[in-house]
Structure formats: C-alpha cells, structure tokens
Amino acid sequence: MGGHKFDTYETAWCPGCGNFSILNSLQKTLGELKKDPHDVLIVGGIGQAAKTPQYISANSFCGLHGRAVPPAVAAKIVNPNLTVIINSGDGDSYGEGGNHFIHNIRRNVDIAHFIHDNQVYGLTKGQASPTADEGAVNDVQVDGNNNIPFNPVLMAIASGAGFVARSFSGKPQHLEEMMKRAILFKGYAMVDILQPCVSFNKVNTFAWYNKRVYELDDTHDAGNRLAAMERAMEFGDRIPIGILYEKEQPTYHEKHPSLKDGQVLVAERNNPALIDKYMQEMV
C-alpha cells in the first residue's frame, strides 16, 4: 500500500480508455494540492468509471450502481476533515442516480463530483446512457436512441449548483485545473468530463471531441447564471469546456446548527445526562 503519495494500481480498463487520463489527472491534482491520501475518500458507484477508487491509493468506497452520491455526502457530513471526491460514470450519476444528483445539488455538501461522461454504458457493453446522442445505434437501441439527450450541466445550473464545469479527458492540463478548482470550491462542485469510449462509442471519439471542444475565456462571466445556462446549452459543432458557473453559497455544514463549527461525529456517543432528561420530560 502507498505511503503519502497517490499511487495507482493495475486497472481493468480497455487500452486507450479515457479513464486512464482521468485517473492520472486526479492523482496529479491531489498531489499538487498536497492532500494527504489518508484524508482523501474516493467514492464510486458501479461501472467502468466507478472502478476509479480501486486504482488509487486513498480511502475508497465502491458502493451500488447509481448510489455514489448519498454515501459520499454522508461521509463528509460526519467527518468534514475528509476530502470527498466521487468518480463515477454518466449512467451511474445521471441515469440510475439521477434523483441523488438533483437533490444533492440542493443539499450542497462540500464534495467534488467528477462524472466520466462517454455517452454509453461501458461495463454492460455500449447501451445508450442518458447523455447519448439522438440516433446513436447500439445492441439495444438498434434503430438508434430515440431519447432527447440529458444535459447535465444545464440541469446542475438550473438546480442551484454553485460550481458547474466541463472538461475533456483529452486535455489533461485543463482537466487538472478543473479538478483542482472543484476540490477547492466550498460546496458541491461537479465536473462533467467528456471522455471517449474506445470499445463502444465509435462516433464520439477522441478526434470528434478534440475537434469540437474550446476553452472558455475571459469573455464568459461564470458568475452570471443566465450566461452560464446559455453556454451550457452549446453542444454540437462547438462544445465549451471550462467553468460554466461558479458562485459560493452557504454549505450544508455552514447551515447546520450542529455542524457549523467543524464537529466530527466519528466514534462519538451521546451524553447520558441528556437521555435521562428526556425521560423525565415524559413523566
């Protein structure tokens, strides 16, 4: 097991998978932020991306498909000293876990959520994910995907998220900057990471993304929600990457009367004198 640096282990991903680059960027970012791996908890659901916690030397939680967010926020709630990061796929985060995605934006616990978004279900061999293009053909959607693609960044901004960014696994420097900003952001921060699937997505390839993505510059006002929504709707010939929206707002801990002073609930008990008082109240 690793010491004080973020090692990686042999993975089960396909050669050329975008996950390698994302894992590498995560490892580099955490190192640059000088995080002690012992204080870092990486959480995943189930899927190819959700195996990320397996491949990095830090605390890890590999839970259920679609359910990465609830245990992640709860771990952070009871131990605010942890740096909690979710690495999970688009199926996990937006499909099976859609309800947790929406409502944990509202809860605003200080975690970073990195969604490896390749528009397909990789582990089950290529079915359409919520972000799949209309018309995308695979073994299940044999006549092409009929559903309107889910727009995660627009949804996040609309739901009240304080930090919404998009990046591309093919631009590691950009990705590392986005990861860094998301981890440092106080509150729920999501980065939708565009990522090719070499095995099952023959349309949205590295070259396809690489041709389309462009970095947001100073002309974009990330503090303007409407402007952010407008950029969030841009997905086609040109896809903006960068911080679409950023605005600090009170976090779950800051608003919670029992947690606002940094309380840690790990291995704590309740005061027996209080219990006795509660019993007296019932006499």
Add this chain to the structure above:
Amino acid sequence: MYNLLIGGAAGQGVDTTAAILEHWIKQSGCEVFTVRDLMSRIRGGHNFSCIRFGAQVPCCHSEKLDGIIALNAETVSIHRDHLRDGGFILCDSAVETDDDFVIKLDMAAIAKKLGNARVASSVAIGAALKLFGVPMSTEQADSVFRKSVKAEYVDINVQAVQAGYHAVPQKFEHAGGNASDHMLISGNQALALGALTAGVKFYSAYPMSPSTSIMEYLSLKSAETGIVVEQAEDEIGAINMAVGASFAGARAMTGTSGGGFSLKVEALGLAGMAEIPLVVVDVQRPGPVTGFPTRTEQSDLKFVISASQGEFPRMVIALRNHEDAFYQTIRAFNMAEKYQIPVILLSDQYLADSTAAIPMLDSRKIALYEPEEGPAGEDYARYRFTESGISPRKFPGTRDGFVAADTDEHDEYGHIVEDSETRIRMMKKRMGKLALLEQEILEPELLGEQSPDVLLLGWGSLYGPLEEAVELLNQKGEKRYSALVFGDVWPLPQKLLKQLASSAKYIIHVEQNYTGQLASLIAEVTGIKTDAGILKYDGRQLSGEEIADRIVKEGF
C-alpha cells in the same frame, strides 16, 4: 380497570384530547395503555383513541368500553355496541341520540361562553375526569395545559376543564395505582430514545407512516445532542447515506415502513457485503404496496429475513413492547457494530403509535459496545482474515493505511477479485458471523404455565395481547396455557421452543398476517409444525380477549 374511547373526525382533536387525558390519568396514579386508530387522512373520516387504565398494568387494548367521548354522532353509532352496561357516552347536546347511557353536555355552548369554541374538547376532558373519579385541581390543569397549548390558551382551557368537571356527577371510583412517576411513552419514541442512548449520530429517512415519528422525535433532540437527522430525497438515498455515515465512523440508523424497506433492500446487501454496521427499522403496516397506511400488521417477517440478492448475515429483532423497543434498539446498535452487519428492527403501527406508562428506563443498563482499536501500521486491510472472522475496523482519516468498502467480491484490502479461492474464504468469513450470532440470540419469553398443554406462538407486538390471553385462558382452569413470544427472530432461537413443543398437546401460532409467517419460519428451521393458527390481517390488532375467545371457539 377502565377503558375510555375518544372518537371523532380527523381534525376534531381526538389525538390531542386523548394525549391530555392519558397524561392526567397517569398523573393520578393509574397505569395506562393507549391505542390509536387513525385513518390516512388529515380531515374527516373516523378516528379514535382508547385509553385503558387501572391499578394493574394494562398490557394491551380491550374491545370493551366503560366510557365513550363522542365528538360526533358517528362515534356513538360505531362504538355503542362495545359499551358495557353501566358505562357512559359523553357527547354534546347537539348530537342526536336517545341512548340510555348518554350524558349530554352543552360543551359547545360552554366553550362559546368562555370565548373560544375550540375548547369544547377540554370541557369533555373535565367531565370525563370527574366521571372516572380522577382528581382535578387548578394547579394541575394549569401544568397540563402549559405543556400542550400556547401560553395564551392555558387559562381558557383550564376554565373549560373546570366547567366540564363541575357539570357532571362522579360515576366510577378512581381506579387507583402507583404509576404517577412513570414515563408515558410511545413505541416509536422508545425506539428513538434507545437509538439516542446507543449513540446514534446520523439518522436518515424518507417520511413514511407509521415510522415518521421516529424521525420527528430525533429531530426534536438533534440540536441538543448534536446528531444529524437528514430527510433524504428517497428511501434509497436514505439507506445509502446511513451506510456512508457508518462507514465513515458514525453510529447510523435508517427507518421506514415496508414500502420504503422494499426500496432499501439492495443497500441492505451493501451493508452485508461491505461489512458496515447498520440499524434499519421497519415499522410494519398492512401491505402489499400502499395497503393500510396507518394501520397494523406483521407481514414483513419473511421478507426482511431474506431481502436483497445473494447471501449475507443479518440479525432481525422484533420489538415486543415499549420497554423492549428501548433496550433492543440499544442492543441492535451493539450487535451491528460488533459483527459489522445490518440489524433489522421490526416494529409495527400498533406498538409505534400506542403509548404506555412504564417505569423509568435505565440508560446505563446495556453497556455500549466498545470496539477494539484497529491495528497500527500502513498495511491495514479492512477485510483482514482473522480467527473470529471479524476484521478490526478503522475509519477514513486514520493515519494507518487506507479504509476500503467494496460491493464487488474483494480481497482483504477491498480490491476486486474474481478468483475462486478468495471468494470461498470471504463467503466463509461473512457467513461465519451467523454462527457467532447464534451464541448471542435471546430465547423467546414464556408467558403463563411452565409446562403447557396448549402452547401459543407469537412475536413482536402481540406480546401484550398474548399475555392477557394466556391469563384469561388459565383462569378457566381447564387446561394449562402458555405463550412463547419471540423477540429475536433471525437467527431463530430454537432451544426453548423445542423443549416446550415436545410436551405440549397443541401448538397454535397467533399472528397479524394471512399466512402465519412465524409458523412457516419455525417449520422451515426446526421442522416443528403448528396445529392451528389464529390470524388477523384487517389492520386491527388482536386483543387478549379476542385471542382467548378464538382459542376457545376453535376447541383448544
């Protein structure tokens, strides 16, 4: 012992009236047991509460009434047949009835004269107290209402009680008793208080009757105790949050009813596979699906014992009464932590919503499990193979190594594996906990005769009704009856059962379900077959009297 029913439409204050009355009656010394029969609606319909009280402990409700407070005419027509000869029906003069036992009182007019029509129910409270010979003083009235209404409404309610008290003659002698210093507690409150005593630090749930009052009570105490009570976005989120909190090192619980439990089952397996302590409460109500949202049933037993795919160890404890709810909840946390398993507490609406006067609970009676400190050094393995099969826990943030949780089959470090050898060792490590649990399980409680001719089998909240049933049956003196009431239901304790079953002439299961789930489980585990079943599945709890009547009627 007396039995008083308060009935009316939802929104008429039946529950508040009953709460004030039961408290007052208990203060006067009587033992109290109150059941609530509520409809799943906010206004209208018919709701009632029954307060049974006396010098002896009423261990369950009774169908026979000594008094009825009818807040509307419907209450009279529905419950009149259960009134004993010599009982009374107290109602407003406006209620159209010419029943011989009716005591009409101008409650509305008195209330109006006092200046607020809404205190009519306090007029009824005063009259009921007098009829049952319960003493009433202005100071006492003042202290009761100070607890239950806003300050500006205290005086008018006190006046209303006094007016009611003086408007009727005393009808019964005071029932007596020494319970004035007892606690008056509901089943859900007892469970919540047990959780607080056990050190719960994180409770996440989605509102669902009849479990919601657990969350309400914990919320009420969250600021002072510093615990987190989180209303999750759904039941799945609720249990996954509790698992995450527990993984990170906080004692955690989630609660729901059967429908919510159905949604939670995959994460129950997560706690089993990832060896994360968790307490899950299922306050049962009649199913399937929505069923009767506010009524009672015991039909989730076989479901929770086998819920979730695959095989993993778990413990299931059925709560039998208010004291049991408190102590077994503490024990559930200890067992969950000691064996790193999910422990399921099975309650039901009857126990959850009923209140009982009980002697003060002892918050120090059950020592809280103190886990051994995990090993030092970087080479920490969360799923280390040990002699006992239990791997020492550490929490994320420890300086010694990393803490992992994994739902895939995994090696000692929590890394995914697919080899046969590790799979077999890990299965044996997890499933081996069942044998350890079998050393810990508590035998069922035997009520009545030590060597019975007729052995009744029950579980959970039928404890009280079975206690009364056995007492009634044994009074007949023809046969020896006893009841064996299970609290721990999984793993199933077998010793006492096998011992009694070998000598009893008849074994009869008594359950609040259609199929006799305990009987079926017993047959599966022990081969012991029952001779008959007394079953009820209409959402209303069997009373002791009803059980005794049906046993006799069936020729046992």
